[in-house]
Amino acid sequence: MKKPLIKLNKSTRTIALLAVLATLIVVSVQAAEWRDIQKQKEFVVTVSATGVVDSEDVESIGAPPTARWRSRLESIVPEGKRVRKGEVVVQFEVSRTDERIRELEGELNVHAGDVGVDKEQKEQQMRQEALDMSNLKADVDKAVRLAEVPAGIVPGIEYQKLVERRRLAETLYERALYRKQLSDRDKVAAEENKKRQIARAELRLAEAKRALDTFTIRAPKAGIAVIGTGWNGEKLTAGSNASGGIQILRIVNDEKVLIRATIPENLATVLSVGQRAVIVTETTGTAELSGLVHSVGNTVRRRSPKSLEMVRDFTVKLDEDYSDILRIGVSVEVKVEIATFNDVLVVPKAALVYKEGKPGVVTPRFSLGGFVLSDKWSVVRLGKASQDHFIVEEGLEEGQRVRL
Numbered sequence: 257m258k259k260p261l262i263k264l265n266k267s268t269r270t271i272a273l274l275a276v277l278a279t280l281i282v283v284s285v286q287a288a289e290w291r292d293i294q295k296q297k298e299f300v301v302t303v304s305a306t307g308v309v310d311s312e313d314v315e316s317i318g319a320p321p322t323a324r325w326r327s328r329l330e331s332i333v334p335e336g337k338r339v340r341k342g343e344v345v346v347q348f349e350v351s352r353t354d355e356r357i358r359e360l361e362g363e364l365n366v367h368a369g370d371v372g373v374d375k376e377q378k379e380q381q382m383r384q385e386a387l388d389m390s391n392l393k394a395d396v397d398k399a400v401r402l403a404e405v406p407a408g409i410v411p412g413i414e415y416q417k418l419v420e421r422r423r424l425a426e427t428l429y430e431r432a433l434y435r436k437q438l439s440d441r442d443k444v445a446a447e448e449n450k451k452r453q454i455a456r457a458e459l460r461l462a463e464a465k466r467a468l469d470t471f472t473i474r475a476p477k478a479g480i481a482v483i484g485t486g487w488n489g490e491k492l493t494a495g496s497n498a499s500g501g502i503q504i505l506r507i508v509n510d511e512k513v514l515i516r517a518t519i520p521e522n523l524a525t526v527l528s529v530g531q532r533a534v535i536v537t538e539t540t541g542t543a544e545l546s547g548l549v550h551s552v553g554n555t556v557r558r559r560s561p562k563s564l565e566m567v568r569d570f571t572v573k574l575d576e577d578y579s580d581i582l583r584i585g586v587s588v589e590v591k592v593e594i595a596t597f598n599d600v601l602v603v604p605k606a607a608l609v610y611k612e613g614k615p616g617v618v619t620p621r622f623s624l625g626g627f628v629l630s631d632k633w634s635v636v637r638l639g640k641a642s643q644d645h646f647i648v649e650e651g652l653e654e655g656q657r658v659r660l
Contacts (some may be wrong), residue, residue: 266469290620290657293648296602301595302534303526307517307572308538309582315477317346319498321366326497327471329502332505335483336585339475339507341639346504348471357468360461367454371407378443385436393429466570479586489560514550515572517590524568526594527552533572539587545581547574549592558575590659595640601648608646609633617652618659631659 319327328349339345475481483491484503490496498504515535519527527549535545550573559565572590582588607617614635621630636651652658 282650288645289659292653293656295599295654299600300593300595301640302591302593303523305517305590307588307590309513309516309584309586310516312514313509314511315507316503317505326499327495329496333481337481339481341478341511345475347475357464364457475507480510482506497563511577513582518567520567521556523564532593534591535588547572601652602645603648605644606660620657
């Protein structure tokens with residue numbers, strides 16, 4: 257009889273041990289599911305945004321003005337290259353501009369040849385006019401002398417002929433003199449018109465040559481080259497077409513960094529200059545960098561050409577020089593502190609359960625030794641939210657437990 261009793265005791269101990277283990281597992285699981293609500297001495301409400309490391313000192317380079325809508329990039333410096341002041345960074349295709357310059361030079365040469373021909377014709381015409389005027393003047397003088405004979409010496413009819421001849425000679429001379437004045441004015445106008453044509457041709461040629469110079473762009477200062485993007489967001493390369501309004505290249509000073517960030521339009525209303533901001537990036541690990549909101553943009557834009565999300569831009573100026581840590585173009589997360597509350601109850605977002613559109617939490621109804629035997633749902637009134645937590649204005653008390 258003793259042997260069966262020993263076996264029974266062993267099985268009983270095994271069952272008891274399994275029950276204890278199951279109880280511990282259930283309690284540990286419930287402990288992980290339930291959390292005590294305590295007041296926080298300081299609860300900071302923040303909004304999150306995404307941004308990139310940029311520079312305060314930026315020089316932007318765009319496409320030069322041309323007669324065509326697009327210009328083709330012949331060469332461009334590599335992304336991230338440190339360039340010197342005066343170094344060639346962008347070069348555009350100039351074949352059409354060269355052709356335009358040759359056309360304008362040919363047009364200017366034609367005008368110069370016309371000036372020589374017009375000058376010879378003018379001199380020849382002036383000599384002929386002078387000869388004609390001299391002959392007409394001689395005819396007038398002769399007719400005047402003949403008409404000065406006393407009327408009684410020459411018969412009446414012949415005398416009338418002499419007077420009429422004088423009148424006709426004087427009329428012809430006056431008309432020739434008037435024609436000469438008109439011809440002189442016409443010569444002056446033609447000469448002025450030719451000068452204007454030459455001036456316009458020279459101006460167009462000078463503009464074309466200046467445009468040719470603008471097709472080779474040099475760095476206005478030393479810095480890091482950051483390549484721009486096209487209309488579809490792709491990085492520009494040699495062979496890309498660049499049109500007006502596109503930022504081809506930026507020369508940035510990597511010793512003066514700031515954060516350029518974007519935030520959804522509905523959250524941008526809470527931003528203001530001077531708010532504290534925290535910057536988190538993979539390059540700093542768990543360390544957080546601090547700064548202040550430096551500017552908030554007034555314009556709402558699309559996040560990208562094909563995106564429907566509307567955002568606003570803002571910048572964050574860092575408290576210290578982090579240029580040795582942050583690199584231009586690195587993506588960062590920005591948390592802007594918009595308000596601070598003291599001694600408030602805070603509940604995790606994971607603890608909220610919505611019923612009929614109302615927020616609430618699940619609290620213990622009956623518990624024994626930390627083990628919740630039954631629970632209940634209670635409605636709560638929420639306040640400001642930050643990240644994954646909400647301020648509880650009504651419905652919970654300090655020390656209560658809620659289920660996650």
